[in-house]
Amino acid sequence: MGNDKAISVKNLTKKFGSFTAVDHITFDVAKGEIFGFLGANGAGKTTAMRMLCGLSRPTEGDGHVAGCDIITQAEAIKHRIGYMSQKFSLYADLTVEENIRLFSTIYGMSSSQIREASERLFKELEMENMRNTFVKDIPVGWKQKLALATATIHKPQIVFLDEPTGGVDPVTRRKFWELIYKASSDGMTVFVTTHYLDEAEYCNRIFIMVDGKISALDSPSALKEKYHVATIDEVFRIVAQNAQRTD
Amino acid sequence: MSIFQSLVKKEALHIVRDTRTMVITLLMPIVLLLLFGFAISTEVNDVMVVAVVDQHTDETRDIIQRLNVNDYITFKGLIAPEDADRLLRSGLAEAVVYLKNEDGKVKSQIVVDASNTNTAQTATAYIRGIISGNAAKSPVITNTLYNPQLKSAYNFVPGILGMIFILICAIITSVSIVREKETGTMNLLLVSPVKPQTIILGKLIPYFLLSCIILTVMLLMAYTVLGLPVSASVVTVVEVSLLYIVLSLSIGLLVSTIVDTQLTALIVSAVMFMLPVIMLSGMIFPIDNMPVILQWISNIIPARWYIEAMRKLMVQQLDFSYVMKEIVILASMTVVLLVLAVGKFKSSTR
Amino acid sequence: MKIRILKALLRKEVKLMKRNPLIPKIIVGMPLMVMLVLPLVANLEVKNAGVTIVDNDRSQLSRRIAADIDASDYLSVKEIACTHDEAMKSIEDGKADVILTIPSHYSRDLAQGNVDIDIEANGVNATKGMLGAQYVSQSVMGTLKQWRSENGMSVDLPETSVINLYNPTLNFRNYMIPALIVVLLIIICGFLPALNLVSEKESGTIEAMNVTPVSRLAFVLSKLIPFWVVGMIVVTVGMTVGWLVYGLTPAGNIGAIYLAAILFSLALSGLGVTIANKSATMLQSIFVMFAFIMIFQLMSGLFTPIRSMPEWAQYITYAIPPRYFIEIMRSVYLKGAGIIDLWPQYAAIAAFALFFSALAAATYSKRN
Numbered sequence: 027m028g029n030d031k032a033i034s035v036k037n038l039t040k041k042f043g044s045f046t047a048v049d050h051i052t053f054d055v056a057k058g059e060i061f062g063f064l065g066a067n068g069a070g071k072t073t074a075m076r077m078l079c080g081l082s083r084p085t086e087g088d089g090h091v092a093g094c095d096i097i098t099q100a101e102a103i104k105h106r107i108g109y110m111s112q113k114f115s116l117y118a119d120l121t122v123e124e125n126i127r128l129f130s131t132i133y134g135m136s137s138s139q140i141r142e143a144s145e146r147l148f149k150e151l152e153m154e155n156m157r158n159t160f161v162k163d164i165p166v167g168w169k170q171k172l173a174l175a176t177a178t179i180h181k182p183q184i185v186f187l188d189e190p191t192g193g194v195d196p197v198t199r200r201k202f203w204e205l206i207y208k209a210s211s212d213g214m215t216v217f218v219t220t221h222y223l224d225e226a227e228y229c230n231r232i233f234i235m236v237d238g239k240i241s242a243l244d245s246p247s248a249l250k251e252k253y254h255v256a257t258i259d260e261v262f263r264i265v266a267q268n269a270q271r272t273d
Numbered sequence: 274m275s276i277f278q279s280l281v282k283k284e285a286l287h288i289v290r291d292t293r294t295m296v297i298t299l300l301m302p303i304v305l306l307l308l309f310g311f312a313i314s315t316e317v318n319d320v321m322v323v324a325v326v327d328q329h330t331d332e333t334r335d336i337i338q339r340l341n342v343n344d345y346i347t348f349k350g351l352i353a354p355e356d357a358d359r360l361l362r363s364g365l366a367e368a369v370v371y372l373k374n375e376d377g378k379v380k381s382q383i384v385v386d387a388s389n390t391n392t393a394q395t396a397t398a399y400i401r402g403i404i405s406g407n408a409a410k411s412p413v414i415t416n417t418l419y420n421p422q423l424k425s426a427y428n429f430v431p432g433i434l435g436m437i438f439i440l441i442c443a444i445i446t447s448v449s450i451v452r453e454k455e456t457g458t459m460n461l462l463l464v465s466p467v468k469p470q471t472i473i474l475g476k477l478i479p480y481f482l483l484s485c486i487i488l489t490v491m492l493l494m495a496y497t498v499l500g501l502p503v504s505a506s507v508v509t510v511v512e513v514s515l516l517y518i519v520l521s522l523s524i525g526l527l528v529s530t531i532v533d534t535q536l537t538a539l540i541v542s543a544v545m546f547m548l549p550v551i552m553l554s555g556m557i558f559p560i561d562n563m564p565v566i567l568q569w570i571s572n573i574i575p576a577r578w579y580i581e582a583m584r585k586l587m588v589q590q591l592d593f594s595y596v597m598k599e600i601v602i603l604a605s606m607t608v609v610l611l612v613l614a615v616g617k618f619k620s621s622t623r
Numbered sequence: 624m625k626i627r628i629l630k631a632l633l634r635k636e637v638k639l640m641k642r643n644p645l646i647p648k649i650i651v652g653m654p655l656m657v658m659l660v661l662p663l664v665a666n667l668e669v670k671n672a673g674v675t676i677v678d679n680d681r682s683q684l685s686r687r688i689a690a691d692i693d694a695s696d697y698l699s700v701k702e703i704a705c706t707h708d709e710a711m712k713s714i715e716d717g718k719a720d721v722i723l724t725i726p727s728h729y730s731r732d733l734a735q736g737n738v739d740i741d742i743e744a745n746g747v748n749a750t751k752g753m754l755g756a757q758y759v760s761q762s763v764m765g766t767l768k769q770w771r772s773e774n775g776m777s778v779d780l781p782e783t784s785v786i787n788l789y790n791p792t793l794n795f796r797n798y799m800i801p802a803l804i805v806v807l808l809i810i811i812c813g814f815l816p817a818l819n820l821v822s823e824k825e826s827g828t829i830e831a832m833n834v835t836p837v838s839r840l841a842f843v844l845s846k847l848i849p850f851w852v853v854g855m856i857v858v859t860v861g862m863t864v865g866w867l868v869y870g871l872t873p874a875g876n877i878g879a880i881y882l883a884a885i886l887f888s889l890a891l892s893g894l895g896v897t898i899a900n901k902s903a904t905m906l907q908s909i910f911v912m913f914a915f916i917m918i919f920q921l922m923s924g925l926f927t928p929i930r931s932m933p934e935w936a937q938y939i940t941y942a943i944p945p946r947y948f949i950e951i952m953r954s955v956y957l958k959g960a961g962i963i964d965l966w967p968q969y970a971a972i973a974a975f976a977l978f979f980s981a982l983a984a985a986t987y988s989k990r991n
Contacts, residue, residue, distance in 0.1 A: 079834050080834070080989070080990060081830065081833055081834055081989070081990055081991070082990060082991055083990055083991065100989075100990055101836060101989075104834060104835055104836040105836045107834070109831070109834040111827065111830055111831070113826075113827035113830070115826075115827045115828050115830055115831035116828070116831070117635065117639065117828055118826070119638070119639050119642045119643070120635065120638060120639070124635070124638065127631070128631050128632070128634075128635050129831075129835065131627060131628055131631035132628055132631065132632075132832075132835045132836070132837045133835065133836065134625070134628075134836070
């Protein structure tokens with residue numbers, strides 16, 4: 027595989043018993059790209075992402091993430107990526123600063139690096155006054171921003187965001203995407219799943235998943251052109267019309 | 274299918290799908306019953322005895338011979354006096370018999386490891402009898418009423434039932450309701466047009482049925498494997514047990530309306546209900562032996578009355594009229610708990 | 624594994640534990656509750672067993688037998704019944720535990736030879752009935768012996784003297800208290816790590832950890848170590864209550880107790896974490912743990928002597944870790960035994976500690 031690929035997978039499959047959650051998907055993500063992963067709930071987005079992060083073992087297929095094999099080098103991948111999940115996953119009973127300290131220490135940053143990085147982070151997020159607040163007490167929108175900042179504090183090559191804007195108002199979502207662009211301009215590859223179709227427009231390329239399979243994969247404008255429609259929403263309606271798995 | 278039926282079905286599927294919990298709930302009472310019935314016993318036998326003899330005579334040889342053949346003790350042999358302390362300390366011997374010859378007569382002394390007072394007292398009595406040689410000629414004949422083999426298992430059946438129903442009805446029910454609160458699915462149900470009472474009944478009924486299955490299994494085992502005599506009191510046994518199951522469910526419901534997290538529900542049910550059942554209900558330790566204040570506290574523990582009633586019915590085979598008091602107490606506790614729980618539930622959903 | 628990372632994880636565990644509204648209360652409250660209540664309750668000695676006497680003899684001797692029984696600390700005469708049916712009624716009402724039937728013309732016949740006297744024990748509460756009957760029988764024999772010697776009849780061999788070693792006052796509490804400290808450790812070190820880990824699973828934070836490069840060993844250790852410390856606190860609270868409230872101090876070395884306690888908390892917290900690793904929900908882990916704890920308590924010799932069990936059951940007890948710890952606690956507390964006397968028990972607990980910790984690390988998987 028070429029060195030310009032951040033992620034490259036082939037025939038990636040995950041079965042739970044007789045149920046095939048992810049069904050032979052193949053795709054590449056270029057370095058520095060913002061790659062959107064779209065699909066209805068239950069389409070298999072989270073399962074696919076978990077395999078890429080080394081949280082779940084593929085049933086079939088292989089792939090590389092940040093230059094490491096997803097089957098044999100799962101732990102090595104974890105040094106090179108950041109991850110933020112739809113289920114908010116910072117420790118609610120630790121303060122903002124304690125959470126940042128904990129995760130950056132785990133990523134092997136030195137005390138001076140941690141101090142520097144957290145000062146910068148508090149300033150950028152304008153969270154100086156929340157430093158010593160328990161995470162459970164800060165508003166949802168801030169929590170999401172904080173989770174993203176924590177996931178990227180060690181400057182990973184790739185950051186995985188699993189429905190990062192779930193349950194957030196449109197203004198905060200807009201601001202959140204500014205942070206994503208910033209991470210991308212810092213040289214990180216962004217892999218983001220969402221079911222907000224308007225967010226798809228923000229991505230360089232999108233991947234629409236239906237029933238565990240790839241239904242469409244291209245840039246938003248190319249997809250709209252291909253299906254002769256004006257919005258991604260309509261693209262989605264066309265490719266997902268035969269979906270079996272819905273809520 | 275009505276809403277109610279589908280709720281019951283949902284909860285039942287939930288229980289059945291969690292295979293591990295299901296297996297444990299069904300197996301645990303059986304294992305406990307078998308352990309109590311066949312493994313655990315307070316009877317003292319096999320006391321390990323050694324002897325120190327200063328000079329062998331016909332009389333000491335007689336005593337050693339009698340120690341050797343006795344069934345209740347295991348005679349480990351003669352030892353040197355200096356070994357006695359080490360053997361007792363390391364637990365390799367439980368009693369040392371010293372036989373000394375003085376003026377042509379044998380004087381005996383028993384040094385017993387008294388750390389377990391029960392074993393020590395019984396062992397002393399056995400050994401004394403063996404030394405004096407007339408243990409067989411006791412002028413006292415002891416018989417046991419109701420429970421001829423003194424199988425403690427008889428006693429423990431009511432206790433195990435009392436504990437298991439609290440576990441299943443109070444703990445599982447409260448945790449499973451609180452879990453729905455935590456994950457938010459409870460709100461989903463509550464905003465639907467279904468009446469809160471229907472939701473709660475839909476949650477309780479599957480656990481009620483599970484308890485009935487366990488009751489059936491336990492009673493079958495008690496009457497077959499443990500050989501508890503079958504009599505007319507069986508009907509009352511079932512009735513009282515059903516009452517107790519309803520009572521335990523009310524406890525679970527009450528706990529679930531008060532607490533907000535699964536962890537709290539667990540700890541509250543375990544500390545407030547489980548420990549008292551084990552310690553204060555008379556299940557293992559007789560209530561009469563407790564200090565007065567604890568005896569008084571034991572009055573408010575439902576399991577105490579349930580166990581008392583069950584002992585009268587199952588072991589003594591007494592009829593319905595003997596357990597009226599217990600039934601009245603259990604029934605009033607149930608009513609109070611249900612009123613509290615339903616009241617709390619209604620006010621919390623509004 | 625980097626020490627810096629382990630330290631950071633430990634700091635997190637300690638903070639979370641302190642900030643939890645319930646855990647600190649349990650760590651202190653639970654030992655107090657168990658140590659204050661159980662020794663008073665866990666008393667299998669029979670006091671005040673009720674005796675109903677059917678006196679068909681109505682002689683001086685029969686009245687003396689009754690008086691002697693009533694004078695005993697362990698027995699009290701509830702009723703002198705006229706008929707056996709009347710006596711049975713008092714058992715059914717729960718007033719009496721033992722019926723003693725003295726046959727008519729007992730004292731007259733006794734002068735001619737041995738006459739049997741009947742004791743019936745209520746088997747419903749097996750312990751109380753059996754011990755009560757034993758006490759009644761002892762009391763009757765004592766009375767008979769005295770009566771015989773007063774009447775110039777043959778008396779038994781000279782009395783055998785008895786020395787009650789290690790627990791001269793024959794206080795059953797002294798036997799139970801050291802073992803109760805073991806019960807505390809079972810509950811605290813078994814349940815809490817399991818609950819802690821499963822609650823991270825349910826809240827999703829464990830996922831955030833699994834996606835980092837943190838090593839399995841560091842993560843599992845960060846879950847275990849705090850509970851070893853908690854275990855030591857619990858043991859200390861337990862021993863202090865034993866000393867202040869019941870006046871019981873270990874006859875042996877305190878160091879021997881702490882060594883066993885550390886090894887034992889290791890074993891139990893390893894078991895707890897293993898169960899949590901294999902459970903998806905809190906309820907599941909609680910249930911499995913509860914099943915273990917019940918079997919531990921019944922089979923460890925805590926309430927009933929292991930040597931009273933049938934042989935097959937005695938073999939099972941070798942696989943029950945608290946069995947060894949209870950033996951150590953009782954021997955160190957009462958007999959003043961040391962590590963050298965008890966090395967097989969220490970070796971066994973150490974083996975369990977190693978086994979369960981390894982199992983905890985092996986079953987913890989960052990990937991599924």
